[in-house]
Amino acid sequence: MLPIRLSKESREPIYHQIEKQLKALIAGGHLTAGTPLPSIRALSKDLEISVITIRRAYQDLEAQGFIETAHGKGTYVAEIKDVLKQEVKTASVSESFERAIETARSYDYSDEEMTAIFHAILEKRKKGE
Amino acid sequence: MPSWIEINGLQKSMDDFQLGPISLAIEPGTITALVGNNGSGKSTLLKLVMNLANADAGSIEVFGKPVDGKDESWKRKLAFQPQKIIGWDAYTGTTLKKMISSFYEKWDEALFERIVRLFDIPLDKRFGKLSEGMQQKLSLALALPRNTDVLILDEPTAFLDIPSKRYFMDLLIDWMEAEERAIIIASHQTDDLRKLADYLFVMREGKAIGHYEKETLLESYRRYWLDETPDGSVPGEVSRDRQRIVSADPAAAEHYFAVENIRIIDHAALDLEEIIDMLLK
Numbered sequence: 373m374l375p376i377r378l379s380k381e382s383r384e385p386i387y388h389q390i391e392k393q394l395k396a397l398i399a400g401g402h403l404t405a406g407t408p409l410p411s412i413r414a415l416s417k418d419l420e421i422s423v424i425t426i427r428r429a430y431q432d433l434e435a436q437g438f439i440e441t442a443h444g445k446g447t448y449v450a451e452i453k454d455v456l457k458q459e460v461k462t463a464s465v466s467e468s469f470e471r472a473i474e475t476a477r478s479y480d481y482s483d484e485e486m487t488a489i490f491h492a493i494l495e496k497r498k499k500g501e
Numbered sequence: 502m503p504s505w506i507e508i509n510g511l512q513k514s515m516d517d518f519q520l521g522p523i524s525l526a527i528e529p530g531t532i533t534a535l536v537g538n539n540g541s542g543k544s545t546l547l548k549l550v551m552n553l554a555n556a557d558a559g560s561i562e563v564f565g566k567p568v569d570g571k572d573e574s575w576k577r578k579l580a581f582q583p584q585k586i587i588g589w590d591a592y593t594g595t596t597l598k599k600m601i602s603s604f605y606e607k608w609d610e611a612l613f614e615r616i617v618r619l620f621d622i623p624l625d626k627r628f629g630k631l632s633e634g635m636q637q638k639l640s641l642a643l644a645l646p647r648n649t650d651v652l653i654l655d656e657p658t659a660f661l662d663i664p665s666k667r668y669f670m671d672l673l674i675d676w677m678e679a680e681e682r683a684i685i686i687a688s689h690q691t692d693d694l695r696k697l698a699d700y701l702f703v704m705r706e707g708k709a710i711g712h713y714e715k716e717t718l719l720e721s722y723r724r725y726w727l728d729e730t731p732d733g734s735v736p737g738e739v740s741r742d743r744q745r746i747v748s749a750d751p752a753a754a755e756h757y758f759a760v761e762n763i764r765i766i767d768h769a770a771l772d773l774e775e776i777i778d779m780l781l782k
Contacts, residue, residue: 380770386716413677417670422699422715423531 390429398438399460405451504528511559520545520707527683534694535687537704543687547655551581580649582640584656590629594639607648616642619668633660645676654686670696691774703780710780722771723751728764
């Protein structure tokens with residue numbers, strides 16, 4: 373079973389959440405090229421999501437070159453270029469920062485205050501190591 | 502994709518009950534759940550599809566053939582498991598299997614045996630002597646191996662315990678994987694709906710409330726926790742508990758909150774159960 377966790381709180385459409393998490397698993401090297409993916413129906417049951425939504429996510433991932441479908445053999449993780457891996461990683465980190473900034477903005481923190489918090493966390497982690 | 506089953510403007514009245522008009526299409530590769538309270542007309546609708554009752558108006562076509570026509574070849578493409586099976590009580594599982602398997606060219610004996618072992622079904626006992634749960638298990642063991650294109654199940658898990666329900670779902674999933682197939686399942690069990698259904702066809706007192714793709718339905722409702730109680734009614738408002746509002750039109754509701762300067766403290770999607778409860782009220 374894939375470690376995919378869908379969020380009820382998020383406004384992001386479900387197919388997009390699935391796509392993004394699969395991309396992250398592939399780019400992060402957790403799913404290597406050639407790894408078989410669950411069938412659309414099996415993933416549909418595990419995630420409690422309709423096959424229509426899963427199919428849409430798989431089709432998008434295939435169009436972007438992350439996965440491949442061999443007729444009669446199911447769906448596999450494709451060989452992807454390092455550039456693409458890097459893009460996914462950067463996008464994922466940027467998104468986490470975006471969310472943090474949004475939270476800070478909702479408390480009316482200034483850019484300077486946010487940067488101070490950011491550096492404080494980095495410092496703390498350095499000491500912790 | 503052409504539909505395998507097409508129901509158009511179907512109507513039927515019985516005593517003081519009026520079904521329809523109902524229109525519904527079933528596509529290959531999908532699982533459609535019929536959802537509704539007791540007496541909503543689900544079983545009647547399924548019987549009409551199987552041509553076990555006559556419609557007053559409208560049409561049902563299965564693989565392009567009207568179900569009440571002369572050509573009954575479509576019947577071999579559908580397997581129907583009714584809620585209460587009439588005429589099986591006096592026979593043992595072994596006898597029933599012999600009778601049924603001879604009708605279906607693609608009968609899968611290995612699958613039958615697998616299900617019998619999985620559920621530990623006693624084949625030498627008369628059907629009528631089995632518990633309700635065991636009757637449902639045997640019915641399923643006699644339905645799936647027919648390898649028809651479409652499987653129609655009326656409340657198939659009502660008497661199953663939790664582990665058996667899990668086996669049941671896995672069996673249906675495996676069955677769907679094998680070929681291009683379709684399932685129609687009438688069910689009260691929300692677990693069936695969450696794990697199996699792609700589409701929900703919701704019925705109330707014989708009328709169709711809606712035909713929804715599962716995620717589209719889930720995404721069309723949202724619950725908001727607000728920092729103040731809105732004075733006016735919120736777009737799409739379906740329920741309100743002080744600062745907690747459920748809207749069936751999240752985009753319009755969020756626009757309204759922004760205009761009215763009401764802050765959203767938190768928000769979340771609803772559970773499928775909650776949405777169904779609201780639709781059936």
